[in-house]
Amino acid sequence: xxxxSDFERAAIQDIFSKIDYDVVGSAALSxxxxxxPWTQRYFGSFGNLYNAAAITSNPKVAAHGKVIMAGxxxxxxxxxxxxxxxxxxxxxxxEKLQVDPDxxxxxxxxxxxxxxxxxxxxxxxxxxxxxxxxxxVVVASLRKQYH
Amino acid sequence: xxxxSAKDKATVKAFWAKISSSGEAIGADAxxxxxxxxxxxxxxxxxxxxxxxxxAPVKKHGATVMGGVAEAVAKIDDLTSGLLxxxxxxxxxxxxxxxxxxxxxxxxxxxxxxxxxxxFTPEVxxxxxxFLAAVARALSEKxx
Numbered sequence: 001x002x003x004x005s006d007f008e009r010a011a012i013q014d015i016f017s018k019i020d021y022d023v024v025g026s027a028a029l030s031x032x033x034x035x036x037p038w039t040q041r042y043f044g045s046f047g048n049l050y051n052a053a054a055i056t057s058n059p060k061v062a063a064h065g066k067v068i069m070a071g072x073x074x075x076x077x078x079x080x081x082x083x084x085x086x087x088x089x090x091x092x093x094x095e096k097l098q099v100d101p102d103x104x105x106x107x108x109x110x111x112x113x114x115x116x117x118x119x120x121x122x123x124x125x126x127x128x129x130x131x132x133x134x135x136x137v138v139v140a141s142l143r144k145q146y147h
Numbered sequence: 148x149x150x151x152s153a154k155d156k157a158t159v160k161a162f163w164a165k166i167s168s169s170g171e172a173i174g175a176d177a178x179x180x181x182x183x184x185x186x187x188x189x190x191x192x193x194x195x196x197x198x199x200x201x202x203a204p205v206k207k208h209g210a211t212v213m214g215g216v217a218e219a220v221a222k223i224d225d226l227t228s229g230l231l232x233x234x235x236x237x238x239x240x241x242x243x244x245x246x247x248x249x250x251x252x253x254x255x256x257x258x259x260x261x262x263x264x265x266x267f268t269p270e271v272x273x274x275x276x277x278f279l280a281a282v283a284r285a286l287s288e289k290x291x
Contacts, residue, residue, distance in 0.1 A: 030269060031269050031272060034269040034270070034272070034273055035269065035272055035273040035276055052268075052269050052270050052273075055269075056269065109253060109256075112253075112257060113256055113257055113260045113272070114260070116257045116260040116261045117260040117261065117264045117267065119261075120261055120264070121261065123257075123261060124200075125176075125179050125180040125182075125183035125184060125200050126183060128180055128183070128184050128257065129183050129184040132184055
């Protein structure tokens with residue numbers, strides 16, 4: 001089981017209370033598709049992803065950004081057992097969506113960068129550490145059911 | 148090999164022109180974050196009296212690192228030969244595991260997002276990420 005310090009719990013809850021879910025999800029997924037274009041392989045049904053402008057304004061990308069944030073909120077609400085909370089999500093990603101789990105780290109890095117941009121100086125090194133630890137647990141939980 | 152296009156180089160140079168005067172601050176903050184968020188990187192700095200964010204050794208070394216990045220921007224058309232002596236330094240003297248270049252690059256990008264929220268667009272992000280990866284490759288050239 002993951003151990004969270006009081007600081008980490010508070011910092012992570014604080015981040016999620018401050019960020020705009022609609023903006024962050026969409027911006028992070030857009031950046032992922034732009035910065036790591038091979039990740040577009042999983043979004044063949046999303047239509048126009050031909051350039052950065054198209055990706056940033058694509059309504060399916062925005063909608064999916066919200067889906068991702070909803071998933072993260074589940075983890076946020078169950079921080080003491082993300083592994084169990086994410087069991088079905090992990091099976092979905094491995095068996096149905098067949099996503100190479102290394103991609104989770106790419107999206108995670110983009111989320112960190114977008115959250116940093118939103119929070120500015122309030123995203124201190126220690127807060128960044130807490131957020132990245134949270135993402136690492138999320139990623140590990142998503143990887144759990146890959147066989 | 149993911150090499151830099153003409154557009155990537157132009158984007159990097161234009162962005163660098165905007166941010167270079169903040170080079171020392173960027174370096175210090177990126178290094179601070181690396182040491183806090185990836186504590187295993189502290190193993191390279193056990194000779195420092197103080198590894199805390201904003202400390203004198205961290206500030207000084209952040210400036211050194213960004214000086215290297217500035218040199219890389221100037222030599223962007225041939226990083227391998229341009230960064231030859233830095234590559235030899237990292238390979239034979241410092242022997243920094245190359246995985247750490249990716250870690251420091253990530254923290255540089257986080258700092259850029261914080262300090263330049265409007266200028267650090269997705270297009271600039273991808274160009275800078277590719278550039279820092281190319282710098283890392285050039286630094287790893289002499290390792291083996």
